[in-house]
Structure formats: structure tokens, C-alpha cells
Amino acid sequence: MGHPNVSLIYTYTEPQRKKHKPSRLEPYPQNDNLNNALGAIRVLGLELIEDELKPHMNTVLTIIKERNKGAAEQVVISGILPILALSLRTRGPLTVLTAKLVAELAKESVIRKGFGDAGLGPALLSVLTSPDQDVLLYAAIAISRMSYDSSKLQELLLRRGAVPRLVAILLRYPDKEALEEVCLQALCNVSGMGVAEEAGMVWERVSSLRPGESVYHGISPHTCGFASSVTLVCVSQWAPAQYSVKIEVFQRCSSSFWNLHGKKQRASWFPFSSLGSCSNLCKVIQFSTKKVPRTKSLRSRVFHTLL
Known part of the structure; x- marks a missing residue:
């Protein structure tokens, strides 16, 4: 007896999965x-x-620039930072691209925390003697960013000779404005006189009456039209190939500030104080009534360096 034709149809419905946010490791x-x-x-x-x-490396650079969510965390757990340090120390064909990538990575606080353990500080300093100006530019930017808010990295870079290397670049390329600006910002941040990129500091070289002295004057835009931060960097030669570096930060109040508060005097210079709130504005007024000398600063650092 024959069997009737039987057709079996199987259907499969994929079970719904619970939605969840990717963990840090995913x-x-x-x-x-x-x-x-x-x-x-x-x-x-x-x-x-x-x-x-x-x-x-170009792919990583592009994605990090786009600030994609979770990208910084992926770089941290990937373990590539020591490889980037090795690439810098090797000083091969990838040096410019590596320095550019490290400078971009240094924008991310979660990434630059690992710079010290990865050896990127000494690796960046090692390329500051390169004849390639692009390498110098990106390396100085990376050094400036990594040391801005880290006393640990500031100490490391100072101990490893960041100041004489940065000063040497300033003196070697006096006509390269972009290179001059990033080196001055790096000097300030390495020394603990933090200058944020967001401040929009504008630098200019000013004449000095002292022989062998180079003076750089940096001004940030006015805060609410009332005050600006002023940074002075003085590089003085006190012996052959030996220099001292002095960095001072002042607060300058505009004439509109004094007019608003009923003051008749002209714009003056005062010891540094932040202007983030009204209470801090009052501190500036108090400083003005005490007539603090223009040369006095609450924030200053002096280095003696051999080139």
C-alpha cells in the first residue's frame, strides 16, 4: 500500500533579543x-x-577626528599606544603620520591617561630633534595636550628634557609662526601654567632691550568683554648654549570693565585669577585697589636649561 505524498513545512521565528547598550569592552x-x-x-x-x-592608521585618525561614540574607549583597550611609541622611536617613514595620530588621540582625556605607561612621553621627546617640521609640529601639539591637565606627565616631561628641546625649536625656526605657537603653548603646559587650546591664545614676538633675550607675548580673548589672560614667556641666554626660561601669567582688565564699575583709571595688569564667576571678578577689583606692581605675578615659573 503506497504512502500518500506528505509535505512538511517548517517555520522558524527568531526570538527577540533584549536591547542593551554596548558595554565598555564591546x-x-x-x-x-x-x-x-x-x-x-x-x-x-x-x-x-x-x-x-x-x-x-589613517582609518583610526579619521574616525577619532569624527569623535564617534565609544571610539576613544576602543583605542584604550586595543593596546596600540605602545606600538605608536615604538613607531616614533624608530623614526621611519611612518613618523609624521604617527605623530599626527598621537596628537589627535591626545585630545581625548580617556586616551591620554595611558600615554605615560605606554612610553609616549619619551617617544615624543625623541622626535623633537627631527629636521622634519611637520614631525616637530605634531609632536609639540601632542606634548602640549598630554601635559595640560596632568601633573604626573608634566613632571615626566620636565625630567626628560622637554624644556630645552622646545626652546631649541623656538630658536631654530623663528619665522615659522605655527611651530612657534605650539612650542610656546607646550612650554606653558609642561611647566604647569596651563593654557587651554579653547582659550584661543594669540602669540606674538616682542622686542627686548636685553641682548640674548627673546620675549613672547600671548593674549587670550576677553571674557565677556571685560578681561583677558596674558602670558609672557622670556627666553634669556646667560652663557653659551645655556638659557633660562621664565613664564608668567597675568590678568588684564579692559577700560570697559572699569567704566562699568565707575572706575576712571586706564586698563591695568594684575596677578592671575580666573574669571569664571562674579566672585572672581570681585577679586580682580580688590587687587586693583591694592595697586599691585605690574611686575608681580602669582603664577610664574623659571627654568634654566642647556641646549
Whole structure:
């Protein structure tokens, strides 16, 4: 007896999964390209083959610039920071790109916290003697950013000779405005006289009556039209190839500030104080009534350095 034809149809419904936010260790979906690039750098990093590494480093640079969510955390857990330090110390064809990438990574606080353990401080200092101005520019930017809010990294960089290297660049390239500005900002941040990039500091070189002295004058825009932060950096030669560096930060109040408060005197200079609130504005007024000498500053650092 024959069997009737029977057709069996199976249906499958995929169970619904609970939605959850990716944990810190899970890559965000939009950062899959970043995850792949970081993995390739980690695998290929010890060989430092330019043709193979360059596209992956460019991918990381592009994504970090876009500030994609979770990208900084992926870089931290990827373990590529020591590889970038190795690339800098090797000073090969990837040095410019590596310095540019490290400078961009240094914008992220969660990443720059790992710079010290990864050896990026000494690695960046090692390329400050490079004849390539692009390398010098990006390395100085990275040093400025990594030391802005870290006393630990400031101490490390000072101990390893950051000041004489940065001063040497200032004296070697007096006509390179961009390089001059980043070196001056790096000097301020390494010395603990933090100058934030957001402050929009404008630098200019001013004449000095003292032989062998270079003076740089930096001004940040006025806060609410009332006051501006003023930074003076003086580099003085006191022996052949030996220099002292003096950094001072002042607060300057505009004439509109005094007019608003019924003052007849002209704009004056005062010891540094932040102008983040009304109470701090009062401190500036109190300083003015005491007639603090123009040369006095509550924030100043002096270094003696050998070039």
C-alpha cells in the first residue's frame, strides 16, 4: 500500500533579543571599521611595514577626528599606544603620520591617561630633534595636550628634557609662526601654567632691550568683554648654549570693565585669577585697589636649561 505524498513545512521565528547598550569592552556597531583597523595595527605593529600599516592608521585618525561614540574607549583597550611609541622611536617613514595620530588621540582625556605607561612621553621627546617640521609640529601639539591637565606627565616631561628641546625649536625656526605657537603653548603646559587650546591664545614676538633675550607675548580673548589672560614667556641666554626660561601669567582688565564699575583709571595688569564667576571678578577689583606692581605675578615659573 503506497504512502500518500506528505509535505512538511517548517517555520522558524527568531526570538527577540533584549536591547542593551554596548558595554565598555564591546565595540559600538558604527566603529567596526575602527575595531578592524586597531586589530591590524596590533598584529602588524611590531614589523612597522609602512604599506600595510598606513591605511589602518589613517582609518583610526579619521574616525577619532569624527569623535564617534565609544571610539576613544576602543583605542584604550586595543593596546596600540605602545606600538605608536615604538613607531616614533624608530623614526621611519611612518613618523609624521604617527605623530599626527598621537596628537589627535591626545585630545581625548580617556586616551591620554595611558600615554605615560605606554612610553609616549619619551617617544615624543625623541622626535623633537627631527629636521622634519611637520614631525616637530605634531609632536609639540601632542606634548602640549598630554601635559595640560596632568601633573604626573608634566613632571615626566620636565625630567626628560622637554624644556630645552622646545626652546631649541623656538630658536631654530623663528619665522615659522605655527611651530612657534605650539612650542610656546607646550612650554606653558609642561611647566604647569596651563593654557587651554579653547582659550584661543594669540602669540606674538616682542622686542627686548636685553641682548640674548627673546620675549613672547600671548593674549587670550576677553571674557565677556571685560578681561583677558596674558602670558609672557622670556627666553634669556646667560652663557653659551645655556638659557633660562621664565613664564608668567597675568590678568588684564579692559577700560570697559572699569567704566562699568565707575572706575576712571586706564586698563591695568594684575596677578592671575580666573574669571569664571562674579566672585572672581570681585577679586580682580580688590587687587586693583591694592595697586599691585605690574611686575608681580602669582603664577610664574623659571627654568634654566642647556641646549
